[in-house]
Amino acid sequence: MAERIEDRNILEEPSQTIRRLEGRLGDRTLVPWVEQSPRRVRVYFNGVAVADSREALLAFEPKRLPVYWFPKADVSGEHVRPAGSAGSTPSRATRFDVVAGQRRAEKAAWTYPDPGPGLEALRDHIAFYWNEMDAWYEEDDEVFVHPRDPYHRVDVARSSRHIRVEIAGQVVAESSRPCLLFETGLPTRYYLPKNDVRMDLMQPSRTTSQCPYKGIAVYWTMRDGPRDILWGYPFPIPECPKIENLVSFFNEKVDISVDGELQPRPVTHWS
Numbered sequence: 211m212a213e214r215i216e217d218r219n220i221l222e223e224p225s226q227t228i229r230r231l232e233g234r235l236g237d238r239t240l241v242p243w244v245e246q247s248p249r250r251v252r253v254y255f256n257g258v259a260v261a262d263s264r265e266a267l268l269a270f271e272p273k274r275l276p277v278y279w280f281p282k283a284d285v286s287g288e289h290v291r292p293a294g295s296a297g298s299t300p301s302r303a304t305r306f307d308v309v310a311g312q313r314r315a316e317k318a319a320w321t322y323p324d325p326g327p328g329l330e331a332l333r334d335h336i337a338f339y340w341n342e343m344d345a346w347y348e349e350d351d352e353v354f355v356h357p358r359d360p361y362h363r364v365d366v367a368r369s370s371r372h373i374r375v376e377i378a379g380q381v382v383a384e385s386s387r388p389c390l391l392f393e394t395g396l397p398t399r400y401y402l403p404k405n406d407v408r409m410d411l412m413q414p415s416r417t418t419s420q421c422p423y424k425g426i427a428v429y430w431t432m433r434d435g436p437r438d439i440l441w442g443y444p445f446p447i448p449e450c451p452k453i454e455n456l457v458s459f460f461n462e463k464v465d466i467s468v469d470g471e472l473q474p475r476p477v478t479h480w481s
Contacts, residue, residue, distance in 0.1 A: 243270040244279075244331040251278055251357075253338055254345040256310035260289045260338075267335060268357065275356040278346075279335035282321070290336065293317050306336065308343070318342035354420035364423045365392045366401075366452040373400050374467040375407075375459050377435055383407040383459065389452050393423070397476040400466060401442075401456035412440055424450050436463055 247268045253261040263284035269277045293305040293316065306319040319338045322329065340346065346353045367390050375383035385406035391399040412430035417438050419427045425447045430440040442457035443450070459466065462481040466473045475481070 244268070244329075245270075247278070249348045251280070252347040253278075253280075253343050254347070255289070255308050255315065255343050256313045257344075258289055258310040259286070260308055260310065260343075261285045261336070267331060268360075269332065269337075270359075276359050277337055278357055279332055279337045282334050282336055285319075285336045290319055308338070315339075315342045353422050354426075355422050358422045362394045362423065363392075364394075364450055366390070366450065367392070368452065372467075372469050373402060375400075375402075376465040376467075377432060377439070377463075380411075381408075382411055382432070382464070389456055391453060391458070397461045397478065399458045399461070400468075401453045401458045404442075404455070404457055407440070407457055411435070423447070424453070430457070439463060 244267050247266045249266070250264045251261070251266040252259050252263075261280045261284060263280045265281055265284065267279040269279055289310050290306045290308055293307045302322065302324060303320040304323055305317040306321070308315040308318045319336050321334075321336045322332055325332045340356055346357075348358065369388050369390050370386055371388060371390070373383070373385050373388045374381065383402055383406055385402045387403060387406070389401040391401055393399070409430075411432055413433055415429040415431045415438050417429040419429075419441070421427065425443050425445060427441045427443050429438040431437045432439050440457050440459055442455065443453055444455055446454055460480050461473065462475055462478055465475075
């Protein structure tokens with residue numbers, strides 16, 4: 211089975227984000243921003259739609275993933291069952307088990323009976339831990355990793371800049387026909403045609419990752435070199451077609467020169 215890694219574009223995994231939010235709701239500086247989502251959102255567990263709403267809320271926290279909150283009326287009471295309170299934590303969250311057929315995800319959903327100042331919109335709503343569920347849909351499109359942030363942009367521009375990539379002093383790619391991918395909060399990624407990359411130095415990896423904005427990525431490892439250093443999206447989602455079958459290196463781990471100027475290595479989670 212292929213190894214799977216998250217295509218992280220924020221600071222934490224979804225579960226870490228939500229648990230951190232739950233534990234610090236008393237701090238008004240971390241009150242999330244809540245807005246109505248115009249999309250129909252569905253959550254599936256063991257083949258059952260345990261939540262289906264056209265009135266879901268999106269809650270935001272600075273530098274954290276957005277989270278969907280569903281009106282209780284749009285959550286299946288048959289499959290989402292109270293599991294008791296969270297105890298004496300500041301969040302005072304009430305937990306729910308999600309049950310369908312012979313499967314049970316314990317404490318995989320939660321609500322705030324008394325949300326507190328600034329969180330009134332979350333009253334009578336239920337949220338789910340993303341990774342505990344089997345599938346999420348926005349309208350009829352399956353969404354992976356986390357909800358799509360409507361304020362997060364991914365733009366791809368064709369370019370004639372000269373891109374040179376070196377690993378430990380060895381040139382592994384050189385191209386004057388890159389596509390530059392600009393994504394909110396991330397370093398510029400340089401996607402190159404495979405013919406401009408020393409693919410003979412690379413071998414396919416078993417690693418894959420998912421991104422809600424780009425699709426499913428596959429990876430390559432350099433022979434006798436860094437693991438999973440190169441990736442590409444063979445079949446990107448329709449909103450991001452320009453990077454189809456192109457490949458990109460981690461800026462954090464290689465030396466990239468643009469028009470002869472060596473770029474600084476950014477410091478991110480991939481460093």
